[in-house]
Amino acid sequence: MSETDMTDVGVEDTDRNSSEGPLLQADGLKKYFDQSDGMLDRLLGPASKVKAVDGVDFELGRQETVAVVGESGCGKSTLGKTLLNLHDPTGGEVRLGGTEIGGLSDKEMLPYRKEIQMIFQDPLASLNPRQTVGDIIKAPLEVHGIGEDDADRTERVRSLLDRVGLSPDYLERYPHQFSGGQQQRIGIARALALEPRVLIADEPVSALDVSVQAQILNLLSTFQEEFGLSILFITHDLSVVRYIADRVLVMYLGEIVESAPVDELFESPQHPYTQSLLSSVPRIDPEERSDRITLRGVVPSPMDPPSGCRFHTRCPVVIPPEGWSGTKEAFRSAFRFRNQLLSEDIDIENIETHLEARSGRATTEAVAEEVIADTYPGSPEDLPGGKREAIESAATALAKGDDEEAASIVSEAFPSPCERRTPTEHRHASDHAVRCHRLDPSAPGQPRRIGADDD
Numbered sequence: 144m145s146e147t148d149m150t151d152v153g154v155e156d157t158d159r160n161s162s163e164g165p166l167l168q169a170d171g172l173k174k175y176f177d178q179s180d181g182m183l184d185r186l187l188g189p190a191s192k193v194k195a196v197d198g199v200d201f202e203l204g205r206q207e208t209v210a211v212v213g214e215s216g217c218g219k220s221t222l223g224k225t226l227l228n229l230h231d232p233t234g235g236e237v238r239l240g241g242t243e244i245g246g247l248s249d250k251e252m253l254p255y256r257k258e259i260q261m262i263f264q265d266p267l268a269s270l271n272p273r274q275t276v277g278d279i280i281k282a283p284l285e286v287h288g289i290g291e292d293d294a295d296r297t298e299r300v301r302s303l304l305d306r307v308g309l310s311p312d313y314l315e316r317y318p319h320q321f322s323g324g325q326q327q328r329i330g331i332a333r334a335l336a337l338e339p340r341v342l343i344a345d346e347p348v349s350a351l352d353v354s355v356q357a358q359i360l361n362l363l364s365t366f367q368e369e370f371g372l373s374i375l376f377i378t379h380d381l382s383v384v385r386y387i388a389d390r391v392l393v394m395y396l397g398e399i400v401e402s403a404p405v406d407e408l409f410e411s412p413q414h415p416y417t418q419s420l421l422s423s424v425p426r427i428d429p430e431e432r433s434d435r436i437t438l439r440g441v442v443p444s445p446m447d448p449p450s451g452c453r454f455h456t457r458c459p460v461v462i463p464p465e466g467w468s469g470t471k472e473a474f475r476s477a478f479r480f481r482n483q484l485l486s487e488d489i490d491i492e493n494i495e496t497h498l499e500a501r502s503g504r505a506t507t508e509a510v511a512e513e514v515i516a517d518t519y520p521g522s523p524e525d526l527p528g529g530k531r532e533a534i535e536s537a538a539t540a541l542a543k544g545d546d547e548e549a550a551s552i553v554s555e556a557f558p559s560p561c562e563r564r565t566p567t568e569h570r571h572a573s574d575h576a577v578r579c580h581r582l583d584p585s586a587p588g589q590p591r592r593i594g595a596d597d598d
């Protein structure tokens with residue numbers, strides 16, 4: 144018995160055919176990348192790590208499609224690759240059919256590889272340009288010893304090409320001779336050659352024309368039924384999610400902030416991040432359209448994610464502290480000013496240059512006024528007594544070049560419970576989980592459940 148055959152028996156021994164429990168599961172999954180860049184090490188210290196995936200719980204049921212959505216850099220691809228064990232997890236567990244696969248060596252992983260396959264955003268980059276399409280699709284069959292002989296394997300490849308909508312006669316052609324949509328079909332044929340149970344599709348249609356996108360999505364749906372596939376669909380584009388996913392996980396800076404069945408998520412998004420993502424999705428039904436919520440500020444670095452709720456630096460509905468005597472809107476304007484000041488992207492030199500060009504001189508007072516006029520959303524006049532002065536003092540400190548003093552003034556004057564405590568999971572419905580202090584009645588500064596309407 145070959146080594147591969149022996150390990151294959153191992154897979155059969157797991158609950159491969161069991162219909163109990165999730166097929167692919169992760170608990171507290173973490174993937175941190177070490178920074179090997181010498182310059183960054185010197186600046187940030189050797190312990191700096193990119194926290195690409197930071198404590199994700201995940202379940203993929205049999206024949207289910209779960210979409211993971213979020214902005215670029217939030218950790219979606221790293222999550223997919225860590226689930227596939229292309230990356231060693233830094234912490235947590237990954238189980239396939241109940242068997243722990245996280246951290247298995249390449250050799251140990253071989254029998255499980257055929258159970259989980261992946262397709263990528265750029266099909267051409269993932270296809271060897273020097274191999275014919277026939278050889279590309281045949282390679283996994285050879286590695287896993289599938290098919291009686293070469294003729295049998297070639298026949299399987301012809302059949303796969305036919306099933307993905309390509310002529311079996313294309314066998315001898317090279318990847319560059321195909322269009323983007325056809326290349327993705329080849330990638331799908333290669334992934335499905337081993338009849339996997341799980342397909343991880345990483346932005347599989349993002350690089351394709353809209354008309355071709357629909358064809359590829361339909362193809363995946365068809366195969367899901369035919370092969371009984373479970374699909375993890377990674378995308379930054381929520382508009383495709385509705386047509387393919389059963390359930391959606393929304394990811395922000397390495398964490399899942401909301402998860403719900405797809406219709407529930409589109410109809411009743413609870414997390415302000417999800418609401419902002421959904422507000423940019425074009426809707427055909429005018430009743431479903433909502434005002435666009437534009438998120439301000441840049442996505443913070445996953446090397447040094449914000450404390451408490453990681454979204455607090457960009458959250459349009461951040462919670463005021465207990466005892467705040469002004470309106471929520473006034474607090475949120477001050478908080479945005481605070482965050483811009485803390486992010487150190489107010490260019491004082493530039494302001495001085497403009498003032499000098501305009502009026503011949505740039506006094507501290509004038510620079511401070513300009514900082515407020517340029518940066519403060521709304522008017523500090525809306526703030527309760529004492530807090531207006533804090534804005535002025537911070538702007539003056541900044542104008543004098545004392546960034547630390549400015550940061551300390553705004554941090555003290557405008558604290559939010561959102562930055563102090565990590566939100567725990569709140570169940571909006573039995574299958575709808577959200578991590579947001581606004582939905583947690585026990586969160587500080589949140590004496591009762593506050594719905595989106597109150598904001």
Ligand SMILES: Nc1ncnc2c1ncn2[C@@H]1O[C@H](COP(=O)(O)OP(=O)(O)OP(=O)(O)O)[C@@H](O)[C@H]1O
Binds near residue numbers: 214219
């Ligand atoms: N091999 C690596 N080494 C170091 N950092 C990495 C590595 N791979 C990803 N990262 C970092 O991890 C974070 C998450 O990246 P990832 O590609 O998973 O995000 P994403 O949501 O899939 O984004 P995109 O849609 O742009 O691919 C980013 O900050 C990225 O720079």
